Amino acid sequence: MRLLTPLLILLASCDPDDGRLDDGYWDAQDVTAASDGLYVRLLKSGGLAHITPEGAVLVDVGPGAVERVALAPDGLTAVAFVKRTRCESDDPRQTRRATYVSDCDPSERRYRTELLTLRGGEIEAANPIGTHFNAVTFSSDARWAIAWLDVSQPVALEGAGVVDLTSVQVLDLQAGSTTPISVGFAASSILFSEDAARAVVLSRDSVALVELDDDSPRRGTVFPLTLEAGQRFDPVGLGLTPDGTHALIAARGRDDLYALRLQPPSINLVNLSAAPAAMHILPPTHPDGDRLTDPLARDDRTILTYRSRAAVELVDHDSFVVDTLDLQSPANRIEALERQAVLWNDDGSRDVFGLDVDRLRTTRFRLQNPPLAVHLSPDAQFAVARTRASGGGGGEGVGDIYANNPGLEVLDLRDDRGRTTPFLLEDLAVGLAFSEGDERLDALVLQRNTPYLLQLDLLSLRQQELRLSETPLAIGNMPSRTGGSWGFWISHAAAFGLISFYEPGSGEITEVSGFAALALHDDVLLEQPEEDR
């Protein structure tokens, strides 16, 4: 274990419940795991730490604050939003004296934002973007990214100047170029086609295509979603059919699934039985060959569930025929992996349903307590539900014991018998990851306020506790460059940073700490004028 001694020792309060350190130096929940290490934002200095089992280094992002980090689908490329502040005082001496943002009067601050492309903790490119953008979506090959304003996230418009809420910024991460494109008011969802030839942007009342195939991004077809001015779409789901011919949109409060054929462009509304609560596109059994072009062999589907109706509907992608399967209770959430899906409800129901798409059947699993989250194992043979205490258990029976305690339930998806194995936990499960090994399939569970990692073998149901030095707050996979993952990271409630790396094969745990104090200052540096740099 390596320790980095901080220059300043500060006592900070710690709320281990959510990992957010009040006025802290870092956020244990805000960890971006790339295949070559973790990126952790340093909250006071605005810096960025790159952490591996070998240690932590400060990424030289320059003066400014890293506001967010996002990982591209390739698992290696990360981008960091860096907001740079200059102080433009009427008094040049004042300007020169100001070192940190707090030294500059707010009325004299000027902002710009850069998107830094990172690999291995090194900056590969820097692209200016609009200061108001707070989200980014990547193509699967990580060549393209689109920066956009996600109004469901915190929005900071100070210093942004005149903001065009109809535009996004398309970044060519290879060429290092950016292109603003008008796509419609208030973009809310963006996705790329599998071949990265185009992006689909859902805005308040329209869908715009951004064409990328000739290296010069341009707006393509725009599909209206309503004929009524001012009517807005609140998407439940946005996806592309596996053959790339249609964009599918489900919206809150509407009982139609919008099927937009991209070429030649047309719009068709598929009538559903209610307004959907969740949507997921299932891939075909075999993505190659005739599966996608032969209507009779094609088996990719969109599944939709409803808050107000106890049913799941499956829509084929050829004729958009709707098959309806009744459930014993509504399900408003879908967890899916390849062609396996489980359906559950987050508003107190104890039902979880396994969905057999090929046989058009469902299996009901009845849990002891309502689920907080449901996780599918990598082989889709099991689902693990993190449950909360439902309360109301005033007696001493088994049911009452479960009702009064948080838990974990293992759902066996290998058959249709609806078998579950419930476990009582010491405290609420706040993180879960899966680890596959030889003849083992482990669920790694973090519990609130408990300084160990619970390792549960789903095949044998044997448990093991892995002691940790501090209370863990979050857990995630460490992606491998060749796919899959080589281990796990675990963040802890430690004021100056503590990350454990766990490698299941060897059982080894490596800790890296103190990285939150890497920066030698606890304020964001100002960008100096050009002539002074």
Added chain:
Amino acid sequence: MSVRWRHALPLATLLALSLPGCAGADFTMGEGRADAPEEYGDDGDGDGNGGAGEDLDDPELDDDFLSMPPSQSDVYVFVANPSRDTVSRIDVFSLEVRTAPVGSNPRVVRVTDNYAWAVVFNQGDNTVSILDTETLQGQTVGVRRNFNQMRMSAEGDWVALFHDRDAVRPDDPTPDGIQSFNEVSFVSVPDGEHHGVVVGYNPRDIKFSQDGATAVVVADQHLALVDLRAESLRPVLIPISDVLEPPAAEEVVLSGSGRYAFVRQRGADAIVSVDLDARSTLSLPVGANPTDLDLSPDGAMAVVVSRADNQIWIFDAEAPELPPEVLDLPEPLVAGSIRFNPDGDRAILYTTAALSRTFAIWNTQTDEVRLESLVKPVRGMAYTPTGDSLLVMHTRENSPDQLPGSDFYNHWAVSLLQVDDRALLQNAIKLPAEPMDFANAYDGRNGYFIMHNEPSLIQVDYDTLLYDAIALRSHPVFVGVLPPLETQTARPPAWASQEHDLGRISFFHPDSRRVETITGFELNNQIEE
């Protein structure tokens, strides 16, 4: 047993004029296939039965539901979107939707018989849009103001528009103070050239000759002949009535050769034969209260049904001056309407102005008239395309002899009939709602109809007389069947447009029984490429 006798004609001055036979597709706004049927002689007790005071002077209900041409080509269905000032074209096989802007408030789309052009009447701005059905490119042409009717010639080379006073709808645009009731607009479809002409007061209908060279405009006092081959269209008026307040011209048919036009006027006991070559007229007595006038399929006979006298009067359509043959019809038949089968060797006689369940089958070769009985009174009847079957739309009202509580009492119904010389096989179907629209498949095997506020399309099989209900997503508005396509072996689909604020149409493929629905096609014209 029927009696056939000859009736002597009065002498009349004959004028020489020639006119080919008539044909063409019509659209009439204001009648509406969804219009409620007339209320039959309610005796005031609210039981829906006709009272003793049924007025047989009422006109027959001309519910020609089987011949209403759909707006379709061989692969496309065209839908006018009045609220968007657009027309949507839906490819039935690929489900591709394309939309083209047209004039204001398009009310009707008609496709020419060769499927080359779609002609749109835009009532909001008094224009006609002519679109190439493949490219949807075209032009919009101004016509004279305040029209509500459009007729298309057989080949589709011409459309004619006029104002029918009896077809005014509550939602028609309000005339802006200046209005003529004598004008007709002719538009040449291939080149979009407009010709406005003045004809007789209050035109009732327009017929085109088979070759499309001549149009006949019938008004109450005049027939107007328009030579469509002329560079400048000039109507020739032929008086058909010499009274100051002429009776309304209810019906006009053209003989097969096109030489003669026959006009039936409301309340008159004669029809007017107009020799369009000689430009002369001849009044032909036809018995009391003639209520229907029809031409046999071969064009040889012009037949008048005289309801009050319960007779049919049969004229030689190419020699109307010859004495007619008159056939007395047996009681208790009340006949006011006639429909020929496609071969012309049979015709059905029935009435829609009285609550009668009796109809007759007239063998035109032997003059035998055979009476048959239905489950309910008739709202409309027609032969199917093969002539082997009949479809009957019934009234909801009951005949006087229907007992309360019987199967069809106070219900809508349709009947499917198979007729041969020996027996009548029928399947009477009770319906939950009023049937609104009907269409037949071209091969005569199936028919389709829809009902008011019922989300289903009903398919009937004319061979088995059985029916099937196909569920729709919302209430249907119109129904149609596509013609057969040489490149397709499967039977062409039927379509049903439905209520939806963004547009909805379903296609039913009879061989696979698959239903494909497009919803939201009105959004398609807003797509920006």
